[in-house]
Amino acid sequence: MHTKKLSNHLYIIDLKPTGVENFIASYVLKGEKATAIIETGPTCSIPNLLSGLIEIGVRNEDVDYVMVSHIHIDHGGGAGTLMKHLPNAKLVVHVRGAPHIISPEKLWEQSKLVLGEVAIAYGEIESVPEKRVITASDMTSFDLGGSVQVKVLETLGHASHHLAYFDSDSQGIFQGDAAGIYFPQLNVTIPTAPAPFNLEMTLASLEKLAQLQPKRLYYTHYGSVENGVERLKRYEAQLHLWASVVSEAVKRGDTIESVHEQILQKDPQMKAAIDFINRHLVIRKGVVMQNVHGYVEYFKRKLLA
Ligand SMILES: [Zn+2]
Numbered sequence: 001m002h003t004k005k006l007s008n009h010l011y012i013i014d015l016k017p018t019g020v021e022n023f024i025a026s027y028v029l030k031g032e033k034a035t036a037i038i039e040t041g042p043t044c045s046i047p048n049l050l051s052g053l054i055e056i057g058v059r060n061e062d063v064d065y066v067m068v069s070h071i072h073i074d075h076g077g078g079a080g081t082l083m084k085h086l087p088n089a090k091l092v093v094h095v096r097g098a099p100h101i102i103s104p105e106k107l108w109e110q111s112k113l114v115l116g117e118v119a120i121a122y123g124e125i126e127s128v129p130e131k132r133v134i135t136a137s138d139m140t141s142f143d144l145g146g147s148v149q150v151k152v153l154e155t156l157g158h159a160s161h162h163l164a165y166f167d168s169d170s171q172g173i174f175q176g177d178a179a180g181i182y183f184p185q186l187n188v189t190i191p192t193a194p195a196p197f198n199l200e201m202t203l204a205s206l207e208k209l210a211q212l213q214p215k216r217l218y219y220t221h222y223g224s225v226e227n228g229v230e231r232l233k234r235y236e237a238q239l240h241l242w243a244s245v246v247s248e249a250v251k252r253g254d255t256i257e258s259v260h261e262q263i264l265q266k267d268p269q270m271k272a273a274i275d276f277i278n279r280h281l282v283i284r285k286g287v288v289m290q291n292v293h294g295y296v297e298y299f300k301r302k303l304l305a
Contacts, residue, residue, distance in 0.1 A: 002048060003055045006224050007170045009148050013052030014222075015045035017074070018121045020282060022184060022222045024074055027174060028058060029167060031144025036065040037089075038165055038174045039220050040078040043123030049078070050085055063089045065134075065142060067150070069176020070162040071097040073111045073122050075220055080104065080126030091128050092142075094154070095135040097161035102130045114194070118286045136163060155209065157202025158192050164209060172216040173228060178205050179235050181221040181287060186276060188269040189235055190287060191242055192221075197294035199243060206236050241267055242295055250299040260292045 002014040011028040014021055026049050027038040035058055041049060053060065063086045068076035071093065079091055079101055093101055100107040104125040111119040138154035149168040155178040156162055165174040177192040193202070214228030225231055245266050249259045264270050270277075270288075277284050 001055065003052045005056075006218075009146075009169050010167065010172075011052075011056045012218075012224065013049055013056075015041035015048050015052075017042050017045040018282070020280070023282075025218075025220055025222050026052070027218055028053070028056060029144060029148060029150065030058070031146055031148035033145030034064040034142070035062050036067055036142065036144060036150060037063055037082075038067045038069075038218075039075050039176070040066060040068060040082045041075070042073050042077040043081045043125065044078075044121065046078045046081045046085070049082060060086050061088055064144075065090055065092055067092040067136075067142075067163075067165055067174075068097070068101075069164060069174065069178070069220065070094065070159045071100050071107060072159065072177070073107075073115065073119060073125060075176060076101065077111070077122055077125045080128045081123075083128050083132060084126075090132055090134045092134050092136050092152075092163075094161040094163050095137065098133050098135050101128045102133060103127060114290070115286055118282055153208060153212075155205035157198045157200075157205045158194075160196075160198075162205075164205075166212055166214070167218075170216065171214060171228075172218050172224070173209055173212065173214045174218045174220070175209065176220055178202070178209065179217060179219075179232055180238070182217075182219040182223065182225060182231075183273065183276065184223050184225075186273050188273045189231075189238060190270065190273070191235075191239055191291050191295075192287075193239075193242075193291040193294040193298075195290075195294040195297040197291075197298045199239065199295075199298055202239065203236060206232050206239075238267065238269060243299075246292075246295040247299045247302075250296060250303060256289075256293060256296055259296055260289060263292055
C-alpha cells in the first residue's frame with residue numbers, strides 16, 4: 001500500500017521516486033462529477049502513480065484533470081508520460097509554464113544542468129500535446145461536483161510560473177513549493193528557494209495563502225499537515241531568518257560553503273535535520289545547497305541593484 005485516504009474526497013499517493021519514501025506526493029481529489037490529480041512527480045515514478053490509482057479505485061479514463069503547481073522536474077516532470085495513460089485528462093499549468101510542458105527540451109537540459117545525476121535518475125521529461133493543456137490564471141476555479149471545488153492561486157516567488165490549489169471541501173491548500181519542504185519524520189521545514197528565487201514575491205504569496213485561513217496544507221514534499229495558517233507563519237519566520245543570515249554573509253563576501261554552514265548552525269530547524277540531510281544525497285545536493293545558492297544569488301542581485 002502506498003496510498004492513504006485523507007478525507008472523503010482526497011487521497012495521497014507516495015510516489016517513492018528512486019525508492020525514496022515520504023518525499024514526493026501526488027494527491028487525488030474525487031468530486032461527484034470529476035476527478036483531478038494534483039502533482040505528477042518525475043517520470044521515474046509514474047508507474048507508482050498509476051498503481052496508486054488502481055489501489056484507490058480510480059480508472060485511468062476517469063481522470064479529468066492533472067494539475068501541476070509548477071514545471072520543475074520533481075513536480076511536473078512526469079506530466080508528459082502520465083498523460084499518455086489518461087485518455088480524457090487535461091493538464092492544468094501556469095501560462096508561463098505551458099510552453100515548457102509542450103516543448104520540454106530546454107527544461108530537460110536545464111534540469112540536467114542544475115540537478116545532474118538526480119535529474120537523470122528522475123527521468124527524461126516528455127512532451128504534453130498542446131491541445132491537452134489548459135493554462136490557468138489566478139482565481140480560475142474547477143468544479144469537480146458536490147462540495148469539491150478547486151480554486152487556482154497564482155503564487156510566485158519560488159518560480160515565475162507557480163500555482164497553488166485550494167480545495168474548498170477540506171479547506172486545504174496544495175501548496176507545491178510555495179511554503180517549503182516539510183519532513184514529517186522530523187517536523188521540520190526547509191525553504192524552497194532555488195535561483196532565480198524572489199523573497200518579496202514568496203512572502204506576498206504566503207500572505208495570500210494565509211488569507212484563505214487554510215485548515216491544513218498538503219505538501220508535495222511531503223504530506224498533509226494540520227494548522228495551515230500556523231504552518232505558513234512559521235515558514236515566513238524561517239524565510240526571514242535565512243534572509244538575515246544570508247544578507248550579512250553576502251555583504252562580507254563569505255563563500256557559498258560558509259553560508260551553507262551558517263544556515264545549518266543558525267536555523268534551529270536545519271540544525272535538527274543535519275544528520276538526516278547528510279544521509280540523503282538528493283536532499284543535500286538537490287535541495288539544501290540549491291536553496292542556499294538561490295538565497296545567495298537573490299541577495300547578490302539586491303546588493304548590485
Ligand atoms: Zn520547484
